Amino acid sequence: MxxxxxxxxxxxxxxxxxxxxxxxxxxxxxxxxxxxxxxxxxxxxxxxxxxxxxxxxxxxxxxxxxxxxxxxxxxxxxxxxxxxxxxxxxxxxxxxxxxxxxxxxxxxxxxxxxxxxxxxxxxxxxxxxxxxxxxxxxxxxxxxxxxxxxxxxxxxxxxxGDADFPALKTLYRTNLPVPATPFVGRERELAQVVGLLAGTRLLTLTGPGGTGKTRLALQAAAESSERFPDGVFWVPLAPLRDPRLVLEQAAQAVGSRNGLAEHVGDKRLLLLLDNVEHLIEAATDFAQLTASCPNLQLLVTSRELLRLPGEQAYPVPPLEADDGMQFFLARAREADPSFEPDEAVPELCARLEQLPLALELAAARVRLLSPARLLERLSGRLDLLRAGRGVDPRQETLRAAIGWSHELLDADEQRLFARLGVFAGGCTLEAAEAICDADLDTLQSLVDKSLVRIREANRVWMLETIREYALEQLEASGEANELRSRQAEYFLALAEEAEPHIYEYEASWLDRVGQEIPNLRVALDHFEATGRREELLRLAAAFSPLWGIRGSMNEGRRRLEAALGVEDRPTPARAKALTAAADLALGQGDDERVDELAGEALPLHLANGNDRAAVESLLLMAHAAADRYDFERARDLAEEAAKASDPSSTHAIQATWQLGWAHRGLGDLRRGRELYEEALRRARAAGSTNLQSLSLSALAQLAISEGRPADAISLLAESFRLNVDLGDRWRIAIDACRLAGALASLGEARPAARLLASGKALFEEIGGAPSWRANEDDETIALLGEQLSEAELAEETELGAKLPPEEIIPAALEAGEGG
Incomplete structure (x- = not known):
């Protein structure tokens, strides 16, 4: 015990x-x-x-x-x-x-x-x-x-005891300040900075205001102190305004009376030059100093690089999620020793982007506002989060921290900074050039000054806290309406270019457009707010499959239904939006609404000569009929769709799959299996990952019903790999639930229960609830009830609901293959 x-x-x-x-x-x-x-x-x-x-x-x-x-x-x-x-x-x-x-x-x-x-x-x-x-x-x-x-x-x-030991490993010959709070988290970053200090003479920690550059630099200097027997010295530069005084300030810090270079000479010494960004002109003095002092090392904090030969840059990131939680808790307990975290804290830290200054200012408020109340008020974060007395004025509020950086920009940089605020979630370089007239040199300067970041090779983005400030500047500039229109039109064009590729589930296009969902939301909001109803319908329909694939069915359906409600003219745009809305309604098990929407869309598509979209409406109604166990209607609609399809098209393959389901439902299992297998062969030949997954999953469910769970596991393993490649969360949830059924049939009850709970939780998260799933899940639950006690089932269900299927399925597959 x-x-x-x-x-x-x-x-x-x-x-x-x-x-x-x-x-x-x-x-x-x-x-x-x-x-x-x-x-x-x-x-x-x-x-x-x-x-x-x-x-x-x-x-x-x-x-x-x-x-x-x-x-x-x-x-x-x-x-x-x-x-x-x-x-x-x-x-x-x-x-x-x-x-x-x-x-x-x-x-x-x-x-x-x-x-x-x-x-x-x-x-x-x-x-x-x-x-x-x-x-x-x-x-x-x-x-x-x-x-x-x-x-x-x-x-x-x-x-x-009185034994002899070497001198203690403590700080000496230093003026490093005593921080008001202990160093929390950042173990990985601290190790990286200490490692870099061992191999470079000029290391610059960069990042926007509030990322914790100074605190990380101070701790790294302390940890490295044994390498500098002649001292580690901190030189605070924020109060200075004249670059010519930087070396004089450093000389005072080390106790020099006859010039800094003469005092340092060949000493092994570390200078921490803190907050250099507004004194960049002094950089040439740093180069001369290191040339004169062969054993001197410089550790610099700055919102932009010095651009000196041999400079090693280290962009300081926001805190990792666990470190952010630990940091917030530590600071909150300094304000209120009895503070205990609740479920709102992780979301609060995430919304504050794990930015140390933001977390610290928020934590200081917990005596008056709970984390949930703080979350409610975050729209005004630039002013809500305010420090107490005795702090650097640049750190009193988030607005002050960002405003300090903004004031150091020239006119072209300030203009581009404001315009980039129009993007949500970042943008590609091409989008920045097309919408904001971005000049690459100016954009690079904003990156160097830590107001803009680069993600991968071709994408720039801002922390949301900084973007909020940029949007304020954009509104003040008088360019906001024009920039928002340009942004919306650009992403409408991108979505319509991508539309045929998205509907064919082409992974590269799913990834490309998937990362633009925040910008697509902004564009939809702009078209709605400005009454541009035709463009609203076109955009809402163009990328609609992504709502299901990426896990936001509720939002996608809400937006499509709203767009349909404000534009009722029988246009091609309305027809496409009706079909897109029907597809999402199908994913949520609203089969009556599928019939209404697809039924209205079908004659519009035929009138517009859009045979391909007409076939899609037929297939949606066939699927809805099968959901309701009306397999005769499902068969008739699928046959009509097959006749109207180009035999080489993916719609023809989907019609074959739909016919397989209909025949299976009508009791002809042999014909159903043949059609599923035909659909799989044709999907492989066409290279359609989506339809391969669809056919594999159907064959797996058939195998379970025929008492062949081991075969089902093999089929679902391949389907899962395909869906992970696509990033299709809706189909990953299906794989999880069906794999749970196969495992339960093999007697692997615990992993089955865990996996079923995980899949059902994912369906709930993304807003997908197809009606046929409930019957399959009920069969699995009945099997689990025969193998597990109520307490055991509850335990595994609770555990599985907290874990994503992607984490559970690989181990579950091993369990199934072993069984």
Whole structure:
């Protein structure tokens, strides 16, 4: 039985094997593994004897909590006496918050940093722990005050015992500031920056205001301090306005009285030049300085690059999702120690784009506003999120942070920056040129100044927080209406060019247009707001399959129905929109509406001479009839569609598949299988990935009904791979539910239950609920009920509903193949 973690005043012990890589080489893999096993045994037994509770282990490191400081010290002493490999240990006592996820607060970080400052065989003790010890029974040495690498203020460190060790791994010869808050997250980025510092003399961290460049740079400088025996010095440049004063400011930071270059000379020294973007003219001075000082390294933070020879750029990204959550929680608990996260926090962090400044300002509001209330008010984020007293004016609000960068732009850059705000989700270079008259040099300058980012090779985008500011500038410029019209017309043309390729499920076009869905939304909104009803219908119909493929059926259907409601003239555009709306209604199981929409579209298509679209209407009505088990009507409509189709077209293949379903429903299983197999052969020959998947899935369901679940699993494995390539989430959900049925038939009940829940959750997420799915799922649920208890089924269902099918299906396929 696990012991409860101690609360109240707690003493933490952190341990870590020193030089583990070197030890591995010296001992060899087998002896090293044995040594680690013995090390773990000794530590655990010693700590358990003195009341320690193991909080966490990672690799060869331990984190243990004790209810008393003497007990922790006794455990550390006993463990060191019994260890045969070098282990450093650190002890610190505090009153941490014990939250649901474990210990929270600075005391945890402090104990870890104290341990990291020591050497193998050494036990370091904080002043708070030392004060709780009996001097008569504990020999401790006073090692004086030290600054730990967490950049905290100097504190007194003690050593257990009187053995000799090298100097502690702490900060010295530095003016690095003491941050107001501890460093949270960013482990990957910190390791990358520290690694780059080891191989370059000029490293520039870039990013827009609020991304945490300064905090990351300070921590990287602290972590790298042992490489610079002559010091690590911070040079804050934000208050300066004259580039000629930069080197003078740096000279003051390092304590020079006779010129910076003369003072540095050949010293091994690191200068952190913080906030250089408004003093770029000083860059040539930096080049001369590094040329004069061969061992000097520069770490720079700036919203734009210096463009010097040998400069290594490091664009600082927003926080990763987990780091963003951790960061927000840490800051929120500084405002309200009792704060506990709820379901709104992940969405809040995502909406704030994991931007450290935004998260920090939002966290400061939790005393008055819950995360859910903050979410409701985010439309005014530029002004809502405001810091308290004593911060840099550039960081008081998001508006101030972005406005600082905007003020440094020239007129051409400001104009293009505002125009780029018209795009949602970014754009291609071609779109920026066509709509915004973008000049590549000006665009590159905005990238260099961290206001615009490049994604892949041909796409530029803005953080939404920055885009909000850009849109304000666009409105103020008087160009907003013109730019919105140009944007809408450009994406209408793109959608209509892509339309035949999308309807044929061509993967390259699905990907190309799929990434433009945010821009297509903006275009639809513009056409609706300006009363351009014909263009609204054309655009809504042109890319409609993507709503289902990419998982937004509810939105797609709502937009199409709304467009049809404002334009009722019997035009070709209306006919296409009717068919597109019928297709989405079919995916949602609204078969009556399918008949209404496709039935209205059919005579319009025939009148317009659009035979291909007429066939599509027939196939939609045939599918709806099969959904209602009216297989005779389904057969008749499918035969009519087959006769009207070009024999080489994908519609002819789809009609063959639909006939297979109709014959199977009428009881002719042999003919149904033959038609499914014919459809699959023709789909392979035509290279139609979509129709291959459709036929494979149908053959799999037939195999399940005939008692051949192993065959079904093989067919569904191929269908799943095809749908992943297409990115078709609706069909991935179908594969998941059908694979669950096959697994249940094989007795693999647990993975089947998990997978069924995952597939059904995905259907719910994307708004797809075809009526025929319910009957198939009921059969699977009945099988699961025979194999699992109610509690077991509920457990697997809860687990599966939280996981996407793409994560579950590969393991489920292995289980099925093994069965």
């Amino acid at each position: 696990e012991r409860e973690l101690p609360a109240g005043t707690v003493t933490f012990l952190f341990t870590d094997v020193e030089g583990s890589t070197k030890l591995l080489h010296e001992l060899g893999a087998e002896r090293y593994a044995e040594a680690l096993t013995e090390h773990r045994r000794v530590l655990r037994e010693a700590c358990a004897r003195h009341g320690g509770v193991e909080v966490d282990t990672q690799g060869d490191a331990f984190f243990i909590a004790f209810p008393t400081a003497p007990g922790a010290v006794a455990a550390a002493r006993e463990a060191q006496d019994g260890l045969e490999i070098p282990v450093r240990m650190g002890l610190h006592t505090g009153t941490p918050l014990l939250a649901n996820e474990g210990y929270v607060g600075r005391d945890v970080h402090r104990a870890a940093r104290i341990a990291a400052a020591g050497h193998g065989g050494q036990v370091l003790i904080s002043a708070s722990t030392q004060a709780l010890l009996d001097p008569s029974s504990n020999l401790v040495l006073d090692l004086a005050e030290h600054r730990l690498k967490d950049l905290s203020a100097p504190e007194r460190i003690y050593q257990l």
